[in-house]
Amino acid sequence: MGTVFVTVGSTSFDDLIESVTSVESVQTLKACGYERLVLQVGRGSLLPSADICPHISLEAFRFKNSIAEDIKRADLVISHAGAGSCLEALGAGKPLLVVVNDKLMDNHQLELARQLNMDSHLLYCTCRTLTETLRTMDLSVLQPFLPGQPKLFANFLDKALGV
């Protein structure tokens, strides 16, 4: 059973929750083979109940200590542009669709999401284009995101400091 995990991080992003639970989005997700939708809605004013989408199994919660388990169980992660959420999903090796909140202008967090999109590590859209993106997206173009190498840092420092 294909699972989609949606996360908005520590903030709120009602537009995303609204878009992803819209009739068109849910139908598109179903058509793509996803049957379960898990929403982490943060401080948002929307906390959808399980019965608002009759065609898909839906769960929603505000916060958890760790969303690692939800990411692990997901086949697709839809996330806000926050660096923490993006890196966590990519680090777990999950296909990631980042939805940009165009109401937040000049948000420095966008810088990372944009770059990772240019490097083909994630897909990128806005709430308005979400359904269209879900319909046309090709997850096979995504490149794996290799973990950073702190060992290189340690080696450099050892040499510089004479350790």
Place this chain on the structure above:
Amino acid sequence: MALLMGLVLAVFVVGLSLIIRVYVVVKAGSKCRPGTEGSVAVLAVAGSGGHTTEILRLMECLSAAYTPRHYVLADTDKMSEDKIHNFEGSKQHSDSQFIIHRIPRSREVQQSWSSSVISTLKALWYSVPLVFRLRPDVVLCNGPGTCVPLCAAGLLLGILGMKKVLIVYVESICRVHNLSMTGKILYTISDYFFVQWSSLKDKYPKSIFLGRIV
């Protein structure tokens, strides 16, 4: 009139010699090799959330020669302390020492400029005695506002000729084209300044680019 001129001249001379002194202290960084004389005392600045995760990823790869390890947290940060205890507890060489210290936070996210200045001065008030007491060989930091007063205190140790403290700064992976506010401030006074995207290396030639390191 002569008195005024004398005063202006005195301020100018003091200012100029201070700048020269700072320049000399920062330049001395490449010749400072504390590892050749035994263990290296590290003061790591843990910020909130993502910053702490990143700094622990870096600490994880440092060898047992980097001891003792002092962690400094902002006093409003509750999550980092647990993360540090978990991390240090999971280390193999558990005989090595780590100590957690707290100072007031110098800047909350989205705090205004003017009140940031006052809270940074307050954080400096606590940072100077702490750094003077610990006398670390290295201050390692990656961006939370708390870095600035601690690095300033480290620099002051050098200016006073008491100890050269190496300032190692690792810019967060979130920064692709522009340095963070903390990064911009610490770029000039840090001894080793790491960036994780080549576009930043192009813009800031003094920086070190080894690819992604966290």
